[in-house]
Amino acid sequence: NAGVTQTPKFQVLKTGQSMTLQCAQDMNHNSMYWYRQDPGMGLRLIYYSASEGTTDKGEVPNGYNVSRLNKREFSLRLESAAPSQTSVYFCASSERALSNTEAFFGQGTRLTVV
Amino acid sequence: GQSLEQPSEVTAVEGAIVQINCTYQTSGFYGLSWYQQHDGGAPTFLSYNALDGLEETGRFSSFLSRSDSYGYLLLQELQMKDSASYFCAVRPPALSSGSARQLTFGSGTQLTVLP
Numbered sequence: 164n165a166g167v168t169q170t171p172k173f174q175v176l177k178t179g180q181s182m183t184l185q186c187a188q189d190m191n192h193n194s195m196y197w198y199r200q201d202p203g204m205g206l207r208l209i210y211y212s213a214s215e216g217t218t219d220k221g222e223v224p225n226g227y228n229v230s231r232l233n234k235r236e237f238s239l240r241l242e243s244a245a246p247s248q249t250s251v252y253f254c255a256s257s258e259r260a261l262s263n264t265e266a267f268f269g270q271g272t273r274l275t276v277v
Numbered sequence: 278g279q280s281l282e283q284p285s286e287v288t289a290v291e292g293a294i295v296q297i298n299c300t301y302q303t304s305g306f307y308g309l310s311w312y313q314q315h316d317g318g319a320p321t322f323l324s325y326n327a328l329d330g331l332e333e334t335g336r337f338s339s340f341l342s343r344s345d346s347y348g349y350l351l352l353q354e355l356q357m358k359d360s361a362s363y364f365c366a367v368r369p370p371a372l373s374s375g376s377a378r379q380l381t382f383g384s385g386t387q388l389t390v391l392p
Contacts, residue, residue: 167319196379203285205364206320206382221379253319265310265322266380 165189169254169269176244176276184239184272186254194257195237196266197221197229199250206253212237244276279303279367281383288389289355297350297386299365307368309341309348310380315361323350323363352388360390 167188176182188195193214198206198221208221212231226248228240237256241248254269281301289295299309308327312320326332326341326348338351352359362385 198382203384205384208379208381211379222381255320265325266320268319268321270319 167254167256167267167269169252169272171272172270173273174275176241176274178245178276180244181240181242182244183241184252184254184274185236186238186269187236188254188256188267189235190256190258190267191234192256192258192267193234194259195231196255196257197227197237197239198253198255199223200253200271201250209239209252244274246276248274249276250274279381281365281367281381283363283365283383283386285384286387286389288391290391291355291357293355294351294353295355295388297352297363297365297388299348299350299383301346301348301365301367301383303346303367303381306343306346309339310366310368311337311339311350312364312366312382313361314364314385320364355390357390357392360388362387 170185196211197209200206207223209223209227210221210229212218215234218229230238252272255266257266283299310325311323313323314320324332324339326339329343331338331340336353341348364382364385366380366382368380
């Protein structure tokens with residue numbers, strides 16, 4: 164049971180470099196999300212996609228872009244990485260954006276920007 | 278917007294009962310969820326309360342009082358494997374707009390279970 168799969172698991176970037184975090188889910192969920200988690204700050208929503216073909220900003224979107232490639236895949240791009248983007252990034256999916264169904268999370272990408 | 282408050286740390290011994298509280302301030306309310314996260318792992322869903330009262334799932338129970346904007350997670354018969362971070366999260370009403378429509382998480386409570 165794959166669930167939500169994120170790649171890569173670890174990444175070190177130099178300031179100014181770009182990269183794309185990949186996320187795929189195999190549960191036929193409509194909604195997908197990108198969160199970042201920093202020590203003592205819980206999970207903060209970066210972007211979300213309520214359904215295929217739509218994306219919206221979350222609480223902390225600056226410095227990021229997203230693409231909902233198809234129903235399964237939702238990628239997060241850092242165009243010019245900054246040390247403030249050092250964090251653990253989690254992708255998640257849920258059946259519907261506004262339902263009370265649980266969100267399923269990937270294992271996270273640990274990103275360090277030096 | 279929404280804000281949630283939880284204690285940052287709780288410590289208890291194996292076999293004991295522990296309660297993790299969560300108070301929230303939201304412009305509306307649609308439900309309170311709880312997630313567990315072990316060190317280095319992904320958050321996993323534990324429970325959800327839409328209405329006042331207690332929801333029980335095995336050793337874990339979750340309680341909600343909407344009039345008090347308060348909920349808690351109750352863990353019974355604590356085991357070492359319960360050592361983890363626990364997050365409460367609120368979902369605002371469907372009439373909210375933009376990112377306010379999505380789950381907002383608290384900062385988490387680190388539970389340490391001692392032998």
